[in-house]
Amino acid sequence: MFSDFIGKLQLYFSYDFVWYALIVGLLIALCSSLLGVTLVLKRFSYIGDGLSHVAFGAMAVAGITGLTNDMYVVLPITVISAVLLLRTGQNAKINGDAAIAMISVGALAVGYMLMNLFPTSANISGDVCTTLFGSTSILTLKPEDVIVCIIMSVVVIAAFLLFYHKIFAVTFDENFVKASGVKADVYNLLIAIITALIIVLAMNLVGSLLISALIIFPALSAMRVFRSFRSVIVSSAVISVLCAGVGIFSSIMFGTPVGSTIVVADIAVFFVFCAVSLITRRKA
Amino acid sequence: MAEQLICKNVSLGYDGNVVAGEIDFTVSEGDYLCILGENGSGKSTLIKALLGLKPQISGEIIRTGGTGAGDIGYLPQQTVVQKDFPASVREIVRSGCLAKCGLRPFYRKQEKELAESTMKSLGITDIAERCYRELSGGQQQRVLLARALCAAQKMLLLDEPVTGLDPKAQTDMYELISELNRGGVTIIMVSHDFAAATRYASHILHIGAHRQLFFGTTADYLASGVGSTFSERTEQ
Numbered sequence: 001m002f003s004d005f006i007g008k009l010q011l012y013f014s015y016d017f018v019w020y021a022l023i024v025g026l027l028i029a030l031c032s033s034l035l036g037v038t039l040v041l042k043r044f045s046y047i048g049d050g051l052s053h054v055a056f057g058a059m060a061v062a063g064i065t066g067l068t069n070d071m072y073v074v075l076p077i078t079v080i081s082a083v084l085l086l087r088t089g090q091n092a093k094i095n096g097d098a099a100i101a102m103i104s105v106g107a108l109a110v111g112y113m114l115m116n117l118f119p120t121s122a123n124i125s126g127d128v129c130t131t132l133f134g135s136t137s138i139l140t141l142k143p144e145d146v147i148v149c150i151i152m153s154v155v156v157i158a159a160f161l162l163f164y165h166k167i168f169a170v171t172f173d174e175n176f177v178k179a180s181g182v183k184a185d186v187y188n189l190l191i192a193i194i195t196a197l198i199i200v201l202a203m204n205l206v207g208s209l210l211i212s213a214l215i216i217f218p219a220l221s222a223m224r225v226f227r228s229f230r231s232v233i234v235s236s237a238v239i240s241v242l243c244a245g246v247g248i249f250s251s252i253m254f255g256t257p258v259g260s261t262i263v264v265a266d267i268a269v270f271f272v273f274c275a276v277s278l279i280t281r282r283k284a
Numbered sequence: 285m286a287e288q289l290i291c292k293n294v295s296l297g298y299d300g301n302v303v304a305g306e307i308d309f310t311v312s313e314g315d316y317l318c319i320l321g322e323n324g325s326g327k328s329t330l331i332k333a334l335l336g337l338k339p340q341i342s343g344e345i346i347r348t349g350g351t352g353a354g355d356i357g358y359l360p361q362q363t364v365v366q367k368d369f370p371a372s373v374r375e376i377v378r379s380g381c382l383a384k385c386g387l388r389p390f391y392r393k394q395e396k397e398l399a400e401s402t403m404k405s406l407g408i409t410d411i412a413e414r415c416y417r418e419l420s421g422g423q424q425q426r427v428l429l430a431r432a433l434c435a436a437q438k439m440l441l442l443d444e445p446v447t448g449l450d451p452k453a454q455t456d457m458y459e460l461i462s463e464l465n466r467g468g469v470t471i472i473m474v475s476h477d478f479a480a481a482t483r484y485a486s487h488i489l490h491i492g493a494h495r496q497l498f499f500g501t502t503a504d505y506l507a508s509g510v511g512s513t514f515s516e517r518t519e520q
Contacts, residue, residue, distance in 0.1 A: 169379040179358035180383040227415035228372035
């Protein structure tokens with residue numbers, strides 16, 4: 001039984017595409033967990049969902065225009081939406097969650113309608129399902145995709161490390177940061193752009209619908225147990241990478257969809273951490 | 285004494301609507317100014333203008349003696365986000381030094397030392413590793429005060445610093461602020477606590493609906509009777 005597993009793994013890892021999936025999966029898990037803590041604390045948990053729907057709509061547009069590479073359309077549209085959404089958080093005319101709901105549902109509807117009006121393949125519902133749940137696309141990555149993903153991940157991680165203290169301060173207290181003469185808006189813009197980058201990246205792995213889970217679950221789990229910002233960030237990254245690894249391996253072993261397997265692993269960790277926090281708090 | 289902050293006939297408001305007009309006052313080194321006013325009298329708009337976050341509609345705000353924009357330590361009111369924020373006391377106090385970093389990604393030794401010495405002087409060194417959300421209201425305010433002091437040592441602007449604290453913690457907070465003031469820090473405190481303002485502050489600025497009602501020393505304020513209606517109303 002056990003040797004069967006090993007044999008199966010050896011077989012799978014003799015294929016390049018499995019390696020690609022593993023590299024891309026772990027990188028995306030790492031990037032999304034880094035920003036997840038900030039987004040959850042800034043009350044933007046749902047921005048992942050909203051932006052991923054925008055990216056879905058943008059993909060539909062890109063499909064119609066027949067561009068060879070979706071990224072040229074998807075990335076700019078998503079970045080612009082992210083900037084607009086995070087900006088609405090500050091002025092109260094349409095508040096943050098209403099704006100996210102509006103853009104997210106709107107983009108989803110427009111995208112789906114465009115896909116139906118101008119079908120590019122015979123199997124529309126199959127296409128939609130793949131874009132939303134990312135069921136297979138991570139297993140069909142080309143070497144170029146992997147390189148793009150590695151470059152973008154390096155950019156995200158470097159930006160996060162370089163601006164770590166600024167991101168912390170802006171998340172904790174934007175008004176104070178502004179009052180002390182630091183350009184808080186620049187860092188908010190940076191957070192918005194990084195968020196959009198991560199979401200476009202993550203669409204390949206888990207699809208539109210499950211991106212939110214990838215962003216919020218590790219952060220929420222870490223916040224249950226850890227008590228300083230740094231330890232929350234580090235543990236959230238570790239949780240996310242471990243869950244992605246476990247999820248990818250088990251999806252290979254049991255033939256389950258990659259994205260939802262990873263999310264199930266994240267949910268399991270969340271409940272374990274909830275239990276841990278209950279126990280430690282009772283002791284204290 | 286040297287003047288640090290001068291407001292000349294300042295009007296403030298949103299979208300062209302004046303919420304507070306004809307505001308005239310001067311803050312000198314070592315003053316303890318308390319800004320009194322009811323809700324909606326434009327106190328928070330005035331704070332933003334003093335901090336340089338929001339331009340005034342008309343008039344002039346002059347900052348002299350090393351108190352340019354960013355040289356005023358700010359103690360904002362707590363936000364919902366902060367109530368369950370996972371951060372240690374030390375991380376928060378250090379974030380007060382952020383403006384000194386510029387584009388440098390990490391804190392230097394001298395900034396870390398500034399954070400440590402400020403925590404020591406406010407008596408929160410023993411809770412430096414604790415999580416902010418698990419502290420009492422009074423302790424949280426001390427942490428934010430330490431952060432403000434890391435950002436600026438000459439002048440502090442405190443926005444209703446005792447809101448939500450129990451009576452004992454309120455007194456402690458007021459005593460702490462007075463102690464800082466005696467140590468040479470200029471204090472501007474926004475409040476609607478008439479009794480505490482007249483007990484601790486050296487100067488009072490009272491703003492009513494749309495205009496300034498009084499500015500002067502606390503003794504003159506008590507003698508003028510401007511505050512009498514206000515004090516009766518807050519005591520009810």
